[in-house]
Amino acid sequence: MELLWGYVSIPIPFRPPLVYSFKVKRHVRLRAQLSYENDPLLQAAMNAASFRYQETHRSEPLFVDPYAGCFVHPNIQTDLKKKRSHYLATKFIDDKLLRTVNRIDGLKQVVLLTDGMDTRPYRLNWPSSIVLFDISPERVFKKAAEKLKRFVLI
Numbered sequence: 001m002e003l004l005w006g007y008v009s010i011p012i013p014f015r016p017p018l019v020y021s022f023k024v025k026r027h028v029r030l031r032a033q034l035s036y037e038n039d040p041l042l043q044a045a046m047n048a049a050s051f052r053y054q055e056t057h058r059s060e061p062l063f064v065d066p067y068a069g070c071f072v073h074p075n076i077q078t079d080l081k082k083k084r085s086h087y088l089a090t091k092f093i094d095d096k097l098l099r100t101v102n103r104i105d106g107l108k109q110v111v112l113l114t115d116g117m118d119t120r121p122y123r124l125n126w127p128s129s130i131v132l133f134d135i136s137p138e139r140v141f142k143k144a145a146e147k148l149k150r151f152v153l154i
Contacts, residue, residue, distance in 0.1 A: 041137045045117040045144070046071060051086045052119070062091040067119040070147045098124060109133065116140025119148075 049071035056065050097120070101107060109131050112120060116136035126132065134141070 039139065041116070041140050042143060045115040045140050048086070048115055049117045049119075052090065055087045055090070062087055063094055063123075065119055065123050067122055067148060070150065071117050071144065094120065094124060098126075101127060101130060111135060117144040122148075 049068045052063075052065040053068035053072045055061050055063060056068060097110070101110060108129065110126075111133045112118065112135065114120070114134055114136045117140065118134070118136070121132045121134055136144075
């Protein structure tokens with residue numbers, strides 16, 4: 001099979017089919033029950049919220065997240081030397097999002113792909129004409145919405 005691109009013929013390498021068949025045992029079913037303690041998506045979101053909470057309580061924070069405290073355990077130990085790259089990445093993404101939104105005339109919608117406990121829709125100063133969509137794992141978003149209701153009207 002060849003692809004014509006302009007006047008040059010470029011050969012396309014053979015690709016194996018995308019459908020494979022596997023033998024499956026019919027009477028074996030395994031289902032993992034996810035709970036608060038063993039849900040990896042929820043734990044990752046809680047860790048990210050914990051990092052934002054810790055950064056907020058530094059003496060000179062890169063950013064302030066007033067809502068992160070509602071996602072973390074009250075007895076959290078602040079270890080400010082861990083995961084410094086996470087703080088820098090959060091600050092970079094925050095600044096890049098706002099700079100991009102403010103530069104594009106006529107922008108009406110922003111879609112955020114988040115972990116479910118991201119508070120960017122609440123803590124960043126978005127233009128009033130922007131409609132935000134938060135795409136998140138449903139079970140994490142529901143848990144976050146429960147905890148966030150007492151801080152922000154959703």
